[in-house]
Structure formats: structure tokens, C-alpha cells
Amino acid sequence: MAMNETGEPGAGFAQRVDAMTLARAQAGDMQAFAALYTMFGRPCFNLALRILGNRAQAEDLVQEIFLKTIGTIRSYRGEAPFGSWLKRMAVNAVIDQLRGQRHAAETDSESRMAEAATESTGPAAVVDAWSLLQRLPARARAVLVLHEFEGYTHAELAALFGQSESYSKSILARALKRLGELVVTSDESMPCPSRN
Amino acid sequence: MSEPELSFHELAHRLRLRDLPVGEPSPDLWQRIADTHAGRVRRARTRRGLIASGVAAMLVVAVVVAPKWLGPSATEHDVDWQARAQALELQLHALRDGAGAHADNAGALETQSEIARVDDALQSAYDTGAEKDQLELLWKRRSELLGALISVRQRNVEISRI
Numbered sequence: 465m466a467m468n469e470t471g472e473p474g475a476g477f478a479q480r481v482d483a484m485t486l487a488r489a490q491a492g493d494m495q496a497f498a499a500l501y502t503m504f505g506r507p508c509f510n511l512a513l514r515i516l517g518n519r520a521q522a523e524d525l526v527q528e529i530f531l532k533t534i535g536t537i538r539s540y541r542g543e544a545p546f547g548s549w550l551k552r553m554a555v556n557a558v559i560d561q562l563r564g565q566r567h568a569a570e571t572d573s574e575s576r577m578a579e580a581a582t583e584s585t586g587p588a589a590v591v592d593a594w595s596l597l598q599r600l601p602a603r604a605r606a607v608l609v610l611h612e613f614e615g616y617t618h619a620e621l622a623a624l625f626g627q628s629e630s631y632s633k634s635i636l637a638r639a640l641k642r643l644g645e646l647v648v649t650s651d652e653s654m655p656c657p658s659r660n
Numbered sequence: 661m662s663e664p665e666l667s668f669h670e671l672a673h674r675l676r677l678r679d680l681p682v683g684e685p686s687p688d689l690w691q692r693i694a695d696t697h698a699g700r701v702r703r704a705r706t707r708r709g710l711i712a713s714g715v716a717a718m719l720v721v722a723v724v725v726a727p728k729w730l731g732p733s734a735t736e737h738d739v740d741w742q743a744r745a746q747a748l749e750l751q752l753h754a755l756r757d758g759a760g761a762h763a764d765n766a767g768a769l770e771t772q773s774e775i776a777r778v779d780d781a782l783q784s785a786y787d788t789g790a791e792k793d794q795l796e797l798l799w800k801r802r803s804e805l806l807g808a809l810i811s812v813r814q815r816n817v818e819i820s821r822i
Contacts, residue, residue, distance in 0.1 A: 494694060501690045509685040523685055530693045531700075 476507040477547035486546060489537050497534055504547065505530070508554045514613065515558050515606045517598045525561060529554050555610065559624050562602055596646050604639035611636055741799035748806035755813050768812045771805050778802045 481500065488496035508529050512522035532553060540549055597605055603625075610616040611632075616624070621632040782798045 494697075498690060498694070501693070505685055505690065506683075509689075510683050513683045519683070522683070523689055526685055526689060527693050527696065530690075531697060534697055 476510075477504065477551040478545075479503050479547055481546040486537075486540070486542075490540070497530070500533070500546075500550075501530055504550055507547075508550070511551070511554055511609070511614065512558055512561075514597065514609045515602065516561065517602070517605070521561070525554075525557055529557050532557070551614070555614070555616075555624065558606065562606055565602065596643060599646060600639050600642060604635050604642075607632055607635045608639045608643075739800075741796055741803050745799050745803040745806060748803055748810060752806060752810055752813070755810060765812070765816070768809060768816075771809045771812065775802060775805045775809070778805065 481503065485496050485499050489500060505526060508526045509522055512525040513519060516522050516525065529550070533550060536553075540546065597608075600608065607621055607625075610621060610624070611618070618629040618632045618636075622629045625632065778798055778801050782795070782802070785795055785798060
């Protein structure tokens with residue numbers, strides 16, 4: 465099961481929005497949009513931050529997502545929960561952002577992946593999972609976050625990236641391998657209390 | 661020595677990914693979004709206002725100014741050529757009376773002959789119950805010929821005064 469940001473059901477994008485708030489938002493009530501932001505601003509921000517790895521970029525993306533929501537919420541027909549609708553918009557915005565970054569175009573190359581694994585892995589550099597995730601190339605990080613945290617299937621990822629399922633599987637496998645290498649390296653270079 | 665292969669779940673456990681700190685966007689982010697939206701709405705209103713002003717200006721041009729530009733050609737269709745011809749006839753007579761007898765030159769004589777032919781055509785048109793358009797054309801031709809004849813005679817009067 466995919467993990468959301470808190471690991472609790474009904475949190476993150478899974479929160480339910482009452483019909484009145486949605487109706488008010490669809491009528492253009494900014495207070496209703498503020499309520500939607502209170503519920504979903506953080507999940508959007510974390511999704512963007514985990515993939516982009518940059519606070520300013522993540523905030524810009526949240527702004528873009530909510531401005532788009534304000535502009536398009538009238539087209540929301542309620543076929544899926546609002547959180548799923550918003551999440552799809554957020555993921556598409558993140559993928560678009562990655563496509564727009566020149567750096568992202570080369571992130572899935574073997575050289576970039578190898579570079580990520582051979583960069584300095586001193587104790588301070590690998591001490592937390594967050595920094596390890598950030599050491600992955602952006603596209604690999606996006607595949608990993610969307611697959612393992614947000615529950616996207618390889619078929620969905622293939623559609624999102626405009627690639628084959630095998631491409632998505634390959635990127636994920638390589639990302640996990642590199643992460644494993646980084647974990648082993650960090651384990652070897654750091655004193656572990658359980659071994660003492 | 662081969663590298664150990666870890667599944668994501670093992671990695672997640674080892675890295676304590678579930679404990680990844682949950683980031684918080686800046687407290688003023690919503691205000692920035694609301695301000696940006698308000699700015700866009702203002703700009704859209706201004707744009708709509710400009711477009712509306714442009715459309716209104718075009719309407720003014722269409723309703724007030726254009727008829728003045730198009731006036732001559734528009735009213736040409738409404739000219740009563742028969743009445744005009746009669747007015748010119750009176751003008752011609754006045755000229756003849758004021759200037760005394762002058763021998764018409766060849767051009768004037770030719771015009772007079774043409775007027776006579778138009779008069780014949782008009783008579784037969786009335787006799788045969790011709791359409792209004794056909795009569796209108798003949799009256800128009802008669803007016804033009806009378807106008808030309810008046811011009812010729814006015815020039816003759818001026819020359820005789822010199």
C-alpha cells in the first residue's frame with residue numbers, strides 16, 4: 465500500500481471535501497478555495513518538494529496548481545473524489561515542470577545515475593533519508609515517489625511520462641539499487657548503536 | 661563481492677522513509693496565491709473593459725461616422741432624377757434668358773440632340789409601361805446631359821462677357 469505523507473487514512477489527498485465547500489468554490493467563493501488550500505496545500509507542497517527537492521520551486525508549483533484549480537474547478541464533475549482530481553493535476557504539473565527542466569532531460573541517463581552513486585557519501589551527507597532521496601536524479605526520484613509514496617502503477621507512470629511500462633520499471637529498479645548502495649555505504653561509514 | 665539488493669520496503673525501513681519530515685509551505689503562500697488570482701482578475705476586467713470600449717467605439721463609428729462617409733453614394737440611390745432633370749431644365753432656361761441668343765457650339769448641339777433622343781426614349785417607355793428602374797435610368801441620363809449643357813452654356817456666357 466502506498467504511503468501518504470502521514471500514513472493515516474483520510475489524510476493528504478484522501479481527505480473528503482464536503483459538498484457545500486465544493487459548491488461554493490465552483491461558484492467562485494475565495495473563502496471556499498482558502499478552505500481547500502488549508503486541506504490540500506500541504507499534500508501538494510510535499511508531493512512537489514519530494515520530487516523537485518527545492519522549496520521555492522515547490523511553492524511556485526503549489527501556487528500554479530491552486531491558480532489552475534481556481535480556474536478549472538467548474539469542470540470538476542465529482543466522478544472521482546476531489547483529492548484525486550487535485551492530485552492528478554498536481555502530478556501533471558510536477559511532470560510538466562520536470563519536462564521543462566533541461567537538467568531533467570538527462571536525469572535518467574546512466575551517467576547521471578552513476579554520478580549519484582559515486583558522489584561523496586560521508587556520514588554527514590547520508591545521514592538522513594531526505595538527503596539520500598535528493599541524491600537521485602529528478603526523474604528517478606519522481607518515479608520512486610509516485611510509485612512508492614503515491615501508489616501509481618507502472619502503467620499510470622508510463623502514461624504520465626509518455627514512455628513504456630518497462631521504462632518506468634527500469635528507472636525504479638535503478639533508483640532502488642542506487643538508494644541501496646547509498647544505504648550500505650552510509651551503514652558502513654556510520655557507527656550503528658545496535659552493533660555496539 | 662556483489663552489492664546487496666534491497667527491496668523498497670527494506671529500504672523504507674532502513675531509511676525510515678515513513679518518518680520523512682513533512683514539509684510546510686510558507687505561511688503566506690495562500691495569501692500570495694489569492695493576491696496573484698486577484699491581480700489576474702483585475703487584468704482580465706481591464707482587458708474586457710478595453711475590449712468593450714473598443715467595441716463601443718466601433719459602434720459609434722458604424723452608427724454616427726460611417727453614414728457621413730458613405731452619405732453621397734447612399735443618397736445617390738434616393739435621388740429623384742425626374743425632379744432633378746426638371747430643376748436643371750429651369751436652370752437652363754434661366755441661363756438662356758439671361759445671356760440672350762448665342763449660337764451653340766458643336767458639342768452643345770450634340771448634347772441637345774442626345775437630350776431629344778432621351779426624351780423620345782422616355783416617351784416610349786411611358787407608353788409601354790416600362791419598369792421604374794428603366795425610367796429612372798433615362799431621367800438620370802437626361803439630368804446628366806442637361807448638366808453638361810448648362811456647363812457649356814455657362815462657359816459661353818463667361819467668354820462672351822470677356
